[in-house]
Amino acid sequence: MDNPAITAKIGGGSVKLSGISRSYGGNQVVSDVTLEARSGEILALLGPSGCGKTTTLRMVAGLVQPTSGDISIDGKPITDLPVHRRNIGMLFQNYALFPHMTVLENVAFGLSMRGISRAETEQRARQALALTHLTGFEGRMPAALSGGQQQRVALARAIVYRPKVLLLDEPFGALDKKLREAMQIELRQLCNELGLTTILVTHDQEEALVLADQIAVMRGGRIEQVASAREIYERPTSHFVADFIGTSNFMPATIIGKQEDKTLLRSATGQIFESLLPSALGVGQQAIMAVRPESIRLSPVETSGETVNTVRGQVIRTVFKGQALSIWLEIQGTEFICSLPIDSLGANTPQLGDVWTASWSSERTLIVREQ
Known part of the structure; x- marks a missing residue:
C-alpha cells in the first residue's frame, strides 16, 4: 500500500x-x-x-x-x-x-x-x-x-x-x-x-x-x-528589530573609527565599544551599541588594562530561570541585563548590592541604527 x-x-x-x-x-x-x-x-x-x-x-x-x-x-x-x-x-x-x-x-x-x-x-x-x-x-x-x-x-x-x-x-x-x-x-x-x-x-x-x-x-x-x-x-539592523527579537542591552554611541574589519564607538559617558560585525554607518554618525544578555561575561573584580566592551555596575535584581540566572546591573542610570548559565556560576553568585564587571567579545557587539 x-x-x-x-x-x-x-x-x-x-x-x-x-x-x-x-x-x-x-x-x-x-x-x-x-x-x-x-x-x-x-x-x-x-x-x-x-x-x-x-x-x-x-x-x-x-x-x-x-x-x-x-x-x-x-x-x-x-x-x-x-x-x-x-x-x-x-x-x-x-x-x-x-x-x-x-x-x-x-x-x-x-x-x-x-x-x-x-x-x-x-x-x-x-x-x-x-x-x-x-x-x-x-x-x-x-x-x-x-x-x-x-x-x-x-x-x-x-x-x-x-x-x-x-x-x-x-x-x-x-x-x-x-x-x-x-x-x-x-x-x-x-x-x-x-x-x-x-x-x-x-x-x-x-x-x-x-x-x-x-x-x-x-x-x-x-x-x-x-x-x-x-x-x-x-545581525539586526535597527534598534526596533534588535529590541523586538529577543532581549538586548542598548547604549547610544558615536562611531569614532572604522577599519576593514573593525568599528569603534564611544558612548556619551565615555565607554569604548569595538565591533567586528559589518556596519553601513560611517565615522561621526550616531548609532546604538547593542549586546545580547547571553553574550555577556560577569566578573566580581574590576578588569585592569583592557576596557573595551566592558562596563561595571551594581546588581539591582536577579531572576532564576531554570537553566540560567538573569542579572540586572545599574550602569550610570541604565539597566544592563546579563544571562548566565547556572552551571557557570559556582559558589560565587551575584548578590543584590554587589558590584560586578560585565564584558563581551567584539564578535558580539551589534551596531544598529537609531529609531
Missing part, C-alpha cells in the same frame, strides 16, 4: 509581493511591501499588533484587495483572482470546525463541494489525516478532541486541497505553551516533508525563530528587515 506521506506530496509555489499597499480612507495600514516567499520556504510576518501583517496575509489570500501593487504565485498574477482560484490553504486561530460533522467529514467537506468523486475525496482526506497524525480519529466529533487535535484537523483540512501555498494567522494562539511548542515542531516537519510554501503571521518572536526560514519584521505597515531566523537575531 502506498505511503500517504509520499502520495500526498504537494510542493510549494513561489509567492511574490511587489509594492503592495492597502489604505482604508486616509489610513494606510500596509505601505509598499515587496517580499518573496520562495518555493518550499516558511516565511514569518512578525511584528506588534497593528503593524499590517494580518492585512498583508489577507491580501495574499484574496480576502482583502490591495490598493496598489501586485501578487503572483510562480510568476502568475493572482491579484485579481477570487479566493477559490488561488490554490491556497488557510489556517486561522479560530479553527471553525463543523461541530455536527466527524473529523473525516470536516476534512473532506471542501473537496466534496468542489465536485471531486467520493472515492478520491475520502482517499485524500485520509492522507491528510495521516500526515497530521490523526489516523484512527476519523469518526470522532470535534467536541471530543483536545485543542491540539482540533488544530491538527484544521491543518489537515487546509492541506487536503494540495495547495501551492499555506497561510497561517496566529494558528497556535489558543494552545497552552507546551502544546504550542510541540505543534510548532510538528508543523515545521510537515511543511518540510511536503515542500509546502508557508506564510505565517505571528507576534511571538520565539515562534518565528523556531518555525521560519525567513523572517520579515514589520513596523507601521512597512518591512523593517528581512533575513534568516539566525541572521535577524544575530
Whole structure:
C-alpha cells in the first residue's frame, strides 16, 4: 500500500509581493511591501499588533484587495483572482470546525463541494489525516478532541486541497505553551516533508525563530528587515528589530573609527565599544551599541588594562530561570541585563548590592541604527 506521506506530496509555489499597499480612507495600514516567499520556504510576518501583517496575509489570500501593487504565485498574477482560484490553504486561530460533522467529514467537506468523486475525496482526506497524525480519529466529533487535535484537523483540512501555498494567522494562539511548542515542531516537519510554501503571521518572536526560514519584521505597515531566523537575531539592523527579537542591552554611541574589519564607538559617558560585525554607518554618525544578555561575561573584580566592551555596575535584581540566572546591573542610570548559565556560576553568585564587571567579545557587539 502506498505511503500517504509520499502520495500526498504537494510542493510549494513561489509567492511574490511587489509594492503592495492597502489604505482604508486616509489610513494606510500596509505601505509598499515587496517580499518573496520562495518555493518550499516558511516565511514569518512578525511584528506588534497593528503593524499590517494580518492585512498583508489577507491580501495574499484574496480576502482583502490591495490598493496598489501586485501578487503572483510562480510568476502568475493572482491579484485579481477570487479566493477559490488561488490554490491556497488557510489556517486561522479560530479553527471553525463543523461541530455536527466527524473529523473525516470536516476534512473532506471542501473537496466534496468542489465536485471531486467520493472515492478520491475520502482517499485524500485520509492522507491528510495521516500526515497530521490523526489516523484512527476519523469518526470522532470535534467536541471530543483536545485543542491540539482540533488544530491538527484544521491543518489537515487546509492541506487536503494540495495547495501551492499555506497561510497561517496566529494558528497556535489558543494552545497552552507546551502544546504550542510541540505543534510548532510538528508543523515545521510537515511543511518540510511536503515542500509546502508557508506564510505565517505571528507576534511571538520565539515562534518565528523556531518555525521560519525567513523572517520579515514589520513596523507601521512597512518591512523593517528581512533575513534568516539566525541572521535577524544575530545581525539586526535597527534598534526596533534588535529590541523586538529577543532581549538586548542598548547604549547610544558615536562611531569614532572604522577599519576593514573593525568599528569603534564611544558612548556619551565615555565607554569604548569595538565591533567586528559589518556596519553601513560611517565615522561621526550616531548609532546604538547593542549586546545580547547571553553574550555577556560577569566578573566580581574590576578588569585592569583592557576596557573595551566592558562596563561595571551594581546588581539591582536577579531572576532564576531554570537553566540560567538573569542579572540586572545599574550602569550610570541604565539597566544592563546579563544571562548566565547556572552551571557557570559556582559558589560565587551575584548578590543584590554587589558590584560586578560585565564584558563581551567584539564578535558580539551589534551596531544598529537609531529609531
